Amino acid sequence: xxxxxxxxxxxxxxxxxxxxxxxxxxxxxxxxxxxxxxxxxxxxxxxxxxxxxxxxxxxxxxxxxxxxxxxxxxxxxxxxxxxxxxxxxxxxxxxxxxxxxxxxxxxxxxxxxxxxxxxxxxxxxxxxxxxxxxxxxxxxxxxxxxxxxxxxxxxxxxxxxxxxxxxxxxxxxxxxxxxxxxxxxxxxxxxxxxxxxxxxxxxxxxxxxxxxxxxxxxxxxxxxxxxxxxxxxxxxxxxxxxxxxxxxxxxxxxxxxxxxxxxxxxxxxxxxxxxxxxxxxxxxxxxxxxxxxxxxxxxxxxxxxxxxxxxxxxxxxxxxxxxxxxxxxxxxxxxxxxxxxxxxxxxxxxxxxxxxxxxxxxxxxxxxxxxxxxxxxxxxxxxxxxxxxxxxxxxxxxxxxxxxxxxxxxxxxxxxxxxxxxxxxxxxxxxxxxxxxxxxxxxxxxxxxxxxxxxxx
Numbered sequence: 001x002x003x004x005x006x007x008x009x010x011x012x013x014x015x016x017x018x019x020x021x022x023x024x025x026x027x028x029x030x031x032x033x034x035x036x037x038x039x040x041x042x043x044x045x046x047x048x049x050x051x052x053x054x055x056x057x058x059x060x061x062x063x064x065x066x067x068x069x070x071x072x073x074x075x076x077x078x079x080x081x082x083x084x085x086x087x088x089x090x091x092x093x094x095x096x097x098x099x100x101x102x103x104x105x106x107x108x109x110x111x112x113x114x115x116x117x118x119x120x121x122x123x124x125x126x127x128x129x130x131x132x133x134x135x136x137x138x139x140x141x142x143x144x145x146x147x148x149x150x151x152x153x154x155x156x157x158x159x160x161x162x163x164x165x166x167x168x169x170x171x172x173x174x175x176x177x178x179x180x181x182x183x184x185x186x187x188x189x190x191x192x193x194x195x196x197x198x199x200x201x202x203x204x205x206x207x208x209x210x211x212x213x214x215x216x217x218x219x220x221x222x223x224x225x226x227x228x229x230x231x232x233x234x235x236x237x238x239x240x241x242x243x244x245x246x247x248x249x250x251x252x253x254x255x256x257x258x259x260x261x262x263x264x265x266x267x268x269x270x271x272x273x274x275x276x277x278x279x280x281x282x283x284x285x286x287x288x289x290x291x292x293x294x295x296x297x298x299x300x301x302x303x304x305x306x307x308x309x310x311x312x313x314x315x316x317x318x319x320x321x322x323x324x325x326x327x328x329x330x331x332x333x334x335x336x337x338x339x340x341x342x343x344x345x346x347x348x349x350x351x352x353x354x355x356x357x358x359x360x361x362x363x364x365x366x367x368x369x370x371x372x373x374x375x376x377x378x379x380x381x382x383x384x385x386x387x388x389x390x391x392x393x394x395x396x397x398x399x400x401x402x403x404x405x406x407x408x409x410x411x412x413x414x415x416x417x418x419x420x421x422x423x424x425x426x427x428x429x430x431x432x433x434x435x436x437x438x439x440x441x442x443x444x445x446x447x448x449x450x451x452x453x454x455x456x457x
Contacts (some may be wrong), residue, residue, distance in 0.1 A: 005310050018195040019085035027079055030092060034076045037099070041065055041072070051109075060105055068102045069097055089135045096142050136188055140181060147173045176210025199339040254403045261290045291310075296417075307428040309348040311453050316386055317341055318378050319349060322355045332370030339377045345384045346453040348427060355422045359388045359445050362418070368442060382451055383431070389444040395437040403435065 028368045045062060052058040075095040082088045264283045268275065275283075317339040329335060371391035380386050395403070402408045406420040426433045430450050437443035 014192075014196075016085070018200065019196070021195050022133075022191055023082075023085050023088060026085075026088065027082070029133055030079055030088075031076055034072050034079075034095075038069065038072055041068055048106075057109060061109060064102050065250075071102075089138060093135075093138045093142070096138075097145075100142055102144045104146070109187070117174075132322045133187075136147050136184060138446065139184055143177055143180065147177055150354075162443045164222050183359060224288060227258055257290050257297070261287060265291075284289055307351070307424060309351070311346045311348055313344055313346055314349055315341065315344050316354075316384060317343070319353055320356060320375055323353050323360060327357065327360065330370070331343055331365075333367055335370045336372060336374045337376075339386075341373065343377055343379060343384060345449050345451050347449060348425075351425045352429075352449075355425055357445070358418045359447075360420050363388055363390040363392065363443070366390055368393075371442075379451065380448070383448045384451055386447045386449070387444055388447075389442065391442045393433075394439045394443055396439055399433055400437055404433075 017117075042065070045065060047057050048061045048065075072095070075091060079088060079091050081093065253416070264286050268280075268283055273278070317337070320339060322336065323337065360373065360375075367373070367390055373391075374387070374389045376387050376389075403419050404423045408416060409418075422431055426447055426449065432448045434446045434448075435443065
């Protein structure tokens with residue numbers, strides 16, 4: 001539960017909130033009271049006629065009633081337009097003050113008995129306190145003003161100045177004020193307590209909602225951590241399996257592969273120019289198959305072993321040029337370079353050249369009917385961003401999510417280690433690799449590598 005407001009600022013904020021929350025209700029109640037007040041205000045014109053006939057006093061009282069009627073109409077109109085409780089209190093205060101003064105003037109002309117006047121005073125007090133809701137101190141002031149005014153009117157005639165009349169009047173009006181003021185205070189207190197319960201309930205609901213949101217975020221976060229941990233576990237198990245397989249099979253495979261390659265070389269050398277075309281093609285196929293098998297073994301070994309870097313300062317342009325010179329570029333593919341010559345970074349040249357080679361070969365494979373490969377770089381703070389953008393067949397979202405996974409490939413040949421190894425090498429440099437692609441819209445690989453030597457080799 002919330003504590004009651006103690007400081008001046010807290011009390012003022014609480015008062016503002018409490019009054020604003022009941023403003024619509026107070027406006028409705030005051031407009032009903034105004035409507036009900038109009039009935040006796042107009043109805044008692046006949047009573048004025050009974051007392052005074054068509055005399056100057058009668059016309060004067062009718063004028064006062066018309067003024068009071070105008071006040072009530074204006075109050076009825078403007079009280080419905082107020083936007084805050086301060087304006088509401090001011091309108092009600094001045095309206096009730098005008099009605100109290102006007103009513104006192106009318107009552108002063110009455111040749112009524114002491115009892116009737118006293119009852120009118122008591123009723124007026126209760127009306128001010130309980131019928132029209134507004135600020136309590138304003139109610140006290142107006143009720144006291146009405147009581148004193150009516151008492152003077154009652155005591156003015158000489159026949160109403162006996163001690164019993166004075167005592168009865170003072171005692172009855174005092175008790176009426178006390179009862180009405182206490183009732184009004186209780187009503188205000190009840191409404192304040194109700195409002196405080198509402199804001200306490202809302203605060204508790206907000207707190208519960210906040211805890212629920214935090215719990216939901218925590219569940220999402222923990223779920224994400226579990227998924228990532230599971231993914232890492234699967235990845236580590238896969239890497240462990242690959243490592244074991246590479247360790248057991250890699251060296252054993254290379255010996256027979258070397259023997260097959262040496263045998264083909266011996267046959268080719270032995271036959272010399274006497275070898276027929278069919279035999280020549282078969283030997284070439286064997287050699288290519290051996291080279292392909294050897295590259296798979298090399299990928300297995302590279303992926304399973306720890307990466308050690310030998311960092312030196314190079315320019316991206318020089319490494320790209322070296323890679324392109326060592327490759328056969330298809331005649332139907334155009335290469336555009338947008339790499340500043342002055343740009344430099346610290347990398348292990350052999351490993352980054354392997355990354356570049358892999359990305360460029362993939363771009364060539366993605367453009368079987370020709371196209372354009374744009375290679376560009378830009379310095380981004382402490383990083384150099386290198387982009388390889390082709391106009392090839394592109395990839396789907398499903399493929400993009402798997403391309404860096406070991407053993408995943410979309411090619412007829414290969415084991416799916418190329419991009420996985422590239423990713424490991426780039427991350428070993430403290431960099432990142434990202435991909436953007438859409439089917440039939442081309443693909444863009446972006447590598448971010450540190451400019452400075454921030455990685456321990």
